[in-house]
Amino acid sequence: MRGQIVKEFVVEEKSGFDRVQLNFSSYKGVSDINKMYMSDPVMIHSHLSKVNILPDFSYHIQDAVLTANLNHSDVEQESFGKRLSSKLFATSEGDFDHTWEVGLSEQYAYLLDLHFGIGQANVDLSNLKVKRCKITTATADVSLNYMEKGRNLTEMDTLLVKVNMGTVDGVNMTHANARNMIFEVNYGQVNLNFDKHFESDKPCHIMTTVGAGAVYILLPAPQNPYLVKINSTAMCRKKLPSYLTEVGDKVYASKGYEEGVKNLITFEIDVSVGSLVLK
Structure with missing residues (x-):
């Protein structure tokens, strides 16, 4: 140029x-x-x-x-x-x-x-x-x-x-x-x-924070052990997959989750205004 x-x-x-x-x-x-x-x-x-x-x-x-x-x-x-x-x-x-x-x-x-x-x-x-x-x-x-x-x-x-x-x-x-x-x-x-099969023998912590906007996350396969913790306001629209089970206040577990598992994946998601889609 x-x-x-x-x-x-x-x-x-x-x-x-x-x-x-x-x-x-x-x-x-x-x-x-x-x-x-x-x-x-x-x-x-x-x-x-x-x-x-x-x-x-x-x-x-x-x-x-x-x-x-x-x-x-x-x-x-x-x-x-x-x-x-x-x-x-x-x-x-x-x-x-x-x-x-x-x-x-x-x-x-x-x-x-x-x-x-x-x-x-x-x-x-x-x-x-x-x-x-x-x-x-x-x-x-x-x-x-x-x-x-x-x-x-x-x-x-x-x-x-x-x-x-x-x-x-x-x-x-x-x-x-x-x-x-x-x-x-x-x-x-x-x-x-995220890949369907999260191959790891160690824990992993994933934190996502958006003030105003959108979050889209393709989660690992349900057989992987993970928790999803959501902190959102009434001004955030949420869409979650049906296989997630609520195990606490805005805390959801995958099918593969077991308490005390060593390779636990933890998703912490905070959206103030906007939308959250998990698949």
């Missing part, structure tokens, strides 16, 4: 660390984060337009941790209203000005701290070793997509997705292999798809 600047940032260090802490922050753009078929721990490729300031990139190794930082700030300091109108009336990826490709390697264990301002974040952590992942956005939508045969190669402690306004889509979320999953949206939607 005319007037674009192409920048690439690569960490070529390959020894002296056993974990990679990636701190990535972009105020605007369409970002793709996924596995790359290279041995470098971090590779970031960008196409930038209308830039007033170039991204700031640095990395260092300390205490067996490689820390890589990329920060792209907005010197124009767009107002929330301007960011909102840009989001609502965007018709293509180009309307978000910048594109980012972030490549990770299966050879390293990652701690991810990803921030997106406005735009779209497409995150595919299939076949990677991710021990912790935090995603925050202002008005960017987040798509979390695990491939059908693309599990996290290590146990994740916490997966956190926090969006001020937008949509969170999660596909094959069972494959995150996480002890804790937290999804928070002030205004917007959360759509989560």
Whole structure:
């Protein structure tokens, strides 16, 4: 595209660390984060337009941790209203000005701290070793997509997705292999798809909170042991599958639930205004 600047940032260090802490922050753009078929721990490729300031990139190794930082700030300091109108009336990826490709390697264990301002974040952590992942956005939508045969190669402690306004889509979320999953949206939607067979020998806690909007969750098969705890107001419409049995005040159990089971899945869902659909 005319007037674009192409920048690439690569960490070529390959020894002296056993974990990679990636701190990535972009105020605007369409970002793709996924596995790359290279041995470098971090590779970031960008196409930038209308830039007033170039991204700031640095990395260092300390205490067996490689820390890589990329920060792209907005010197124009767009107002929330301007960011909102840009989001609502965007018709293509180009309307978000910048594109980012972030490549990770299966050879390293990652701690991810990803921030997106406005735009779209497409995150595919299939076949990677991710021990912790935090995603925050202002008005960017987040798509979390695990491939059908693309599990996290290590146990994740916490997966956190926090969006001020937008949509969170999660596909094959069972494959995150996480002890804790937290999804928070002030205004917007959360759509989560869990595999029918939630293969885990450890407990898993999944918390979903929406201030105003909608929650849609495709639950694991009824034979899996799980509880669903719902906190909602009269301004939230609810639709639940018939096989769930109410075992307490707004607490529902699957057919496979047994008290004291070690691999219990617990869904905690809080919707203030909007709708909740479980299937």
